[in-house]
Amino acid sequence: MLNILLKNYYMKRLSLLAILVLISSSLYAQEYFDKYWTKCSSDTAFYFVTLDKTGGNSHHIKMKYNRKFSKEYLIYKTDDFRNGECTRFRKNGDTVMHIFYKDAKRNGLFRIWKERGHLYKKAFMKDDFEDGITEYYFPNSKISARYVMEKGKVIESNFWNEDGSELDDVRLANIRPKFQGKDxxxxxxxxxxxxxxxxxxxxxxxxxxxxxxxxxxxxxxxxxxxxxxxxxxxxxxxxxxxxxxxxxxxxxxxxxxxxxxxxxxxxxxxxxxx
CATH class of the missing domain: 3.30.1150.10 (Fusion Protein Consisting Of Minor Coat Protein, Glycine Rich Linker, Tola, And A His Tag; Chain: A; Domain 2)
Structure with missing residues (x-):
């Protein structure tokens, strides 16, 4: 008798678990996209999207680089991934990037943060190109560089040191790394x-x-x-x-x-x- 009761109990638990899995699957489905937000197979996907069907419109997205999933993730706030607002986060939840898309291209204000909430870059995008004023900031929030951009090309540039003084030799503003003093x-x-x-x-x-x-x-x-x-x-x-x-x-x-x-x-x- 005890064995029958235990069997019935575990069968009910398994049935309940199966129902919960089905509910969860219906609320959070997965879709796959390439770099241009065109649907594709999981084998060729760059974006792996967990769709939120609860009505919250907060879709969780992982990216795949060099055959490995990134530690960072995206939250998309619209159902149309080619048009909308996107925020990128580190594994610990810190914000990395905030961007707007139009027709799968970056458009509008584009911002990048480094560790501990340091706003590193602020730019304006037009059809995937920087267009307008692009600025970079030191961890103390002072500006380090300002570029006037036109369709992704630098028209004018100015640089400052961390103490706020202007950089005299602009050739020192961008230097490739050196190995034992050489290239x-x-x-x-x-x-x-x-x-x-x-x-x-x-x-x-x-x-x-x-x-x-x-x-x-x-x-x-x-x-x-x-x-x-x-x-x-x-x-x-x-x-x-x-x-x-x-x-x-x-x-x-x-x-x-x-x-x-x-x-x-x-x-x-x-x-x-x-």
Missing amino acids: ENAFIRWVATRLIYPPDCARLNIEGTVLLSFKITAKGYLRDVTAIKSPHFQLEAEAIRVVESSPAWTPAVLHNQVSEITVVFPVIFKKRGI
């Missing part, structure tokens, strides 16, 4: 001399280019080294190993601020003369 070609040579060709790949005559992405932080350190594409997983692992062992760089300067920058970097494997 990125010096890093290509540094990596090439330290690569150890994976024996299995050498035996199978597997060659090619591993395309890596990594960030050079404002302190000059490398982080988030990942492969964008690779001819073989062993070549990928070796390229990442060597690049991750890099000494510190001289960091980039962007808009008169020492800044983190993302670099796309090729590591070439050839059996002769690597």
Whole structure:
């Protein structure tokens, strides 16, 4: 008798759980879009949208970069993703970006925040191009750069230091990162001399280019080294190993601020003369 009662109890629990799953699925369905907000399959999708069908019009969106989901997410406040208001958030809930779209293109006020609520950039967009005044700000809220833009091109620029004084030499406002005092070609040579060709790949005559992405932080350190594409997983692992062992760089300067920058970097494997 007890076994029958327990069986009936668990059957009811399972039925209730199934009903809840069905209700949840009907309230929050998923759709897939490419970078231009055209519906597509999950295999080719850039945006993964969890649709809110509760009437709140607050759709949760994840993005996929280099075969991996981003830690950041978007909240879209309209049903039409090609037209509307979009806010991007970090994993911890801090705001990263706020933008308006019209016909799948950025239009209107565009703002970017860095850590701890630091408003970093404010621009005006027209059909995906910066058009008008674009400004960048230091963490103390003072302006570091102002550009007059026309269809994405710089017409005029001015730069300021963190104390509010104007930058005398504008050539110092935007500088690429340097490796041991030299350009990125010096890093290509540094990596090439330290690569150890994976024996299995050498035996199978597997060659090619591993395309890596990594960030050079404002302190000059490398982080988030990942492969964008690779001819073989062993070549990928070796390229990442060597690049991750890099000494510190001289960091980039962007808009008169020492800044983190993302670099796309090729590591070439050839059996002769690597």
